[in-house]
Amino acid sequence: xxxxxxxxxxxxxxxxxxxxxxxxxxxxxxxxxxxxxxxxxxxxxxxxxxxxxxxxxxxxxxxxxxxxxxxxxxxxxxxxxxxxxxxxxxxxxxxxxxxxxxxxxxxxxxxxxxxxxxxxxxxxxxxxxxxxxxxxxxxxxxxxxxxxxxxxxxxxxxxxxxxxxxxxxxxxxxxxxxxxxxxxxxxxxxxxxxxxxxxxxxxxxxxxxxxxxxxxxxxxxxxxxxxxxxxxxxxxxxxxxxxxxxxxxxxxxxxxxxxxxxxxxxxxxxxxxxxxxxxxxxxxxxxxxxxxxxxxxxxxxxxxxxxxxxxxxxxxxxxxxxxxxxxxxxxxxxxxxxxxxxxxxxxxxxxxxxxxxxxxxxxxxxxxxxxxxxxxxxxxxxxxxxxxxxxxxxxxxxxxxxxxxxxxxxxxxxxxxxxxxxxxxxxxxxxxxxxxxxxxxxxxxxxxxxxxxxxxxxxxxxxxxxxxxxxxxxxxxxxxxxxxxxxxxx
Amino acid sequence: xxxxxxxxxxxxxxxxxxxxxxxxxxxxxxxxxxxxxxxxxxxxxxxxxxxxxxxxxxxxxxxxxxxxxxxxxxxxxxxxxxxxxxxxxxxxxxxxxxxxxxxxxxxxxxxxxxxxxxxxxxxxxxxxxxxxxxxxxxxxxxxxxxxxxxxxxxxxxxxxxxxxxxxxxxxxxxxxxxxxxxxxxxxxxxxxxxxxxxxxxxxxxxxxxxxxxxxxxxxxxxxxxxxxxxxxxxxxxxxxxxxxxxxxxxx
Numbered sequence: 001x002x003x004x005x006x007x008x009x010x011x012x013x014x015x016x017x018x019x020x021x022x023x024x025x026x027x028x029x030x031x032x033x034x035x036x037x038x039x040x041x042x043x044x045x046x047x048x049x050x051x052x053x054x055x056x057x058x059x060x061x062x063x064x065x066x067x068x069x070x071x072x073x074x075x076x077x078x079x080x081x082x083x084x085x086x087x088x089x090x091x092x093x094x095x096x097x098x099x100x101x102x103x104x105x106x107x108x109x110x111x112x113x114x115x116x117x118x119x120x121x122x123x124x125x126x127x128x129x130x131x132x133x134x135x136x137x138x139x140x141x142x143x144x145x146x147x148x149x150x151x152x153x154x155x156x157x158x159x160x161x162x163x164x165x166x167x168x169x170x171x172x173x174x175x176x177x178x179x180x181x182x183x184x185x186x187x188x189x190x191x192x193x194x195x196x197x198x199x200x201x202x203x204x205x206x207x208x209x210x211x212x213x214x215x216x217x218x219x220x221x222x223x224x225x226x227x228x229x230x231x232x233x234x235x236x237x238x239x240x241x242x243x244x245x246x247x248x249x250x251x252x253x254x255x256x257x258x259x260x261x262x263x264x265x266x267x268x269x270x271x272x273x274x275x276x277x278x279x280x281x282x283x284x285x286x287x288x289x290x291x292x293x294x295x296x297x298x299x300x301x302x303x304x305x306x307x308x309x310x311x312x313x314x315x316x317x318x319x320x321x322x323x324x325x326x327x328x329x330x331x332x333x334x335x336x337x338x339x340x341x342x343x344x345x346x347x348x349x350x351x352x353x354x355x356x357x358x359x360x361x362x363x364x365x366x367x368x369x370x371x372x373x374x375x376x377x378x379x380x381x382x383x384x385x386x387x388x389x390x391x392x393x394x395x396x397x398x399x400x401x402x403x404x405x406x407x408x409x410x411x412x413x414x415x416x417x418x419x420x421x422x423x424x425x426x427x428x429x430x431x432x433x434x435x436x437x438x439x440x441x442x443x444x445x446x447x448x449x450x451x452x453x454x455x456x457x458x459x460x461x462x463x464x465x466x467x468x469x470x471x472x473x474x475x476x477x478x479x480x481x482x483x484x485x486x487x488x489x490x
Numbered sequence: 491x492x493x494x495x496x497x498x499x500x501x502x503x504x505x506x507x508x509x510x511x512x513x514x515x516x517x518x519x520x521x522x523x524x525x526x527x528x529x530x531x532x533x534x535x536x537x538x539x540x541x542x543x544x545x546x547x548x549x550x551x552x553x554x555x556x557x558x559x560x561x562x563x564x565x566x567x568x569x570x571x572x573x574x575x576x577x578x579x580x581x582x583x584x585x586x587x588x589x590x591x592x593x594x595x596x597x598x599x600x601x602x603x604x605x606x607x608x609x610x611x612x613x614x615x616x617x618x619x620x621x622x623x624x625x626x627x628x629x630x631x632x633x634x635x636x637x638x639x640x641x642x643x644x645x646x647x648x649x650x651x652x653x654x655x656x657x658x659x660x661x662x663x664x665x666x667x668x669x670x671x672x673x674x675x676x677x678x679x680x681x682x683x684x685x686x687x688x689x690x691x692x693x694x695x696x697x698x699x700x701x702x703x704x705x706x707x708x709x710x711x712x713x714x715x716x717x718x719x720x721x722x723x724x725x726x727x728x729x730x731x732x733x734x735x736x737x738x739x740x741x
Contacts (some may be wrong), residue, residue, distance in 0.1 A: 437543065441564065445571045447568035447572075460582055460583055460634075
């Protein structure tokens with residue numbers, strides 16, 4: 001059998017998280033106009049400033065065109081055919097306090113957690129078991145169902161809650177920081193998100209506080225034909241530090257689903273934010289049918305001197321990924337880091353990378369991007385390193401590696417470097433390699449199965465990025481890569 | 491029954507016949523050397539025994555420890571106890587040597603119905619073996635063969651053999667690229683593997699290795715056939731007279 005035939009035979013895996021939870025949904029009918037924006041805001045009992053903010057975003061969005069520069073292809077999205085809000089009916093009052101115990105939560109949802117493979121200790125955390133130390137703000141579709149550990153975090157002065165709660169309980173913080181990193185009109189998808197975002201997470205770590213635990217959120221898309229518009233805002237004040245984990249998976253379905261999230265990070269003087277993502281949205285079937293469109297705007301601003309923001313991501317799912325977690329290095333001596341593994345199999349399309357915008361002096365950035373393509377996937381790295389006029393002695397190091405599995409996938413690299421200050425030092429290294437027959441034969445001749453051998457080579461390739469993930473996440477990431485590449489060897 | 495029984499083996503690559511009727515029988519407890527000039531089919535034989543893709547067996551049979559070897563995948567052969575030591579061990583960047591050792595050992599244990607080895611006894615065993623191969627522990631934490639010198643790569647192959655304890659060790663040009671000190675260490679490792687339960691095949695171009703590992707049998711491979719077999723004195727003759735004379739004699 002030829003290599004190609006073997007690939008064909010082996011590139012057959014099913015999405016392991018294919019299921020929909022049967023919870024009644026309250027859905028606004030499809031379509032988007034100002035009334036819908038007002039309705040969303042009203043449903044969430046938002047203050048006037050939020051409504052005005054949404055409306056302003058909506059007006060900007062109406063004038064904008066969907067971007068077409070990315071190396072991805074998909075049929076035109078009919079934004080008037082999407083429904084922009086869904087909330088589970090199972091909770092009697094949407095604005096009620098999150099339940100103290102999981103006994104109060106719909107058992108179907110608990111089943112969902114189980115199927116998602118949320119680790120036991122995190123389920124324990126969800127259940128409020130003493131000693132568990134990962135706080136989980138679970139977003140079930142659009143409304144937070146349960147939030148744990150709030151009290152323990154509150155002792156440290158850390159606010160970790162759903163975005164809706166933040167709007168209700170800390171409107172002054174939301175008003176002060178929302179949209180200051182990603183403005184409403186930043187881009188088409190960010191503007192759409194700003195107009196209709198449903199919910200998300202809010203984190204505020206006050207001056208000098210090190211967040212006592214890693215914060216973790218699981219996102220799921222659960223309503224049929226409902227675009228998802230999550231909004232996350234993390235603020236670390238002077239000298240504060242926080243590590244935030246975001247992981248997600250979605251149920252199998254036929255329709256394409258739009259996911260346009262916005263994440264904003266603000267780090268003041270000496271603050272540090274570490275944001276880690278393991279993304280496993282439904283990627284579509286082996287013929288490329290269905291799957292999530294993941295059009296995300298993630299940006300952090302090192303607003304203060306000596307601040308640091310690290311993005312670490314493992315992108316395994318989605319039919320299309322359009323995502324560039326970026327750092328604006330405003331403060332002097334601030335540091336931005338981006339570590340990424342993006343894996344595409346079957347017909348997945350990925351256009352991802354980062355932007356490092358150096359404005360302050362002696363700012364440093366590191367980019368390590370590992371792209372893996374299998375099947376007929378197209379994987380593009382797109383990265384911008386911008387050194388502004390005002391930035392003296394800025395440094396950047398970029399390493400961009402691509403790994404190809406099989407001979408029908410593609411890897412592309414689009415690096416952009418703009419240096420406007422001659423004191424800058426910018427390094428760019430790029431490699432493209434294939435998993436070689438020699439490597440596979442060597443490992444198999446040691447008794448490893450084809451799949452184990454492939455996983456070993458791929459994990460070795462990704463090691464520098466996995467090393468940046470928090471321990472439990474690194475283990476999950478490896479498992480996820482194994483699932484994603486299942487059947488891609490030959 | 492012989493541990494390895496090769497009968498009338500014909501094999502080709504890209505339609506070109508390389509092995510043209512090999513017969514070879516190896517019993518447990520024996521060390522066989524297969525010698526031959528460049529292009530005689532030594533590496534092809536190793537790859538066919540290892541089950542590498544791209545080599546097509548057109549005729550003949552191979553029985554290993556009662557199994558039809560040609561019906562088995564590469565990893566099944568390894569787990570059944572046939573281990574190939576590579577002439578050019580490949581680099582696997584980012585994968586720690588110790589991780590591969592552990593995975594390989596556990597693959598074998600799993601097939602035997604055993605639990606995964608516990609980390610403590612694994613580390614103890616591995617450290618002893620590393621020391622016995624004159625290697626540093628730091629070597630375990632480097633990427634598999636990544637940046638290894640030629641000698642380190644070959645020592646690593648022997649280290650894997652010592653840990654995985656195959657029924658049949660097939661060593662392809664294990665002596666190539668070794669300085670005299672490394673050759674001694676590697677030979678010593680091979681000699682420690684010798685035992686009643688185990689067969690060893692040394693595939694080599696030169697007689698040098700055989701000064702340190704004395705074979706019970708020597709075979710001369712030429713143009714895809716074994717043209718002469720004998721005891722260790724055959725290797726000495728080859729060293730003294732070169733291949734030419736023996737080739738002429740055989741033809």
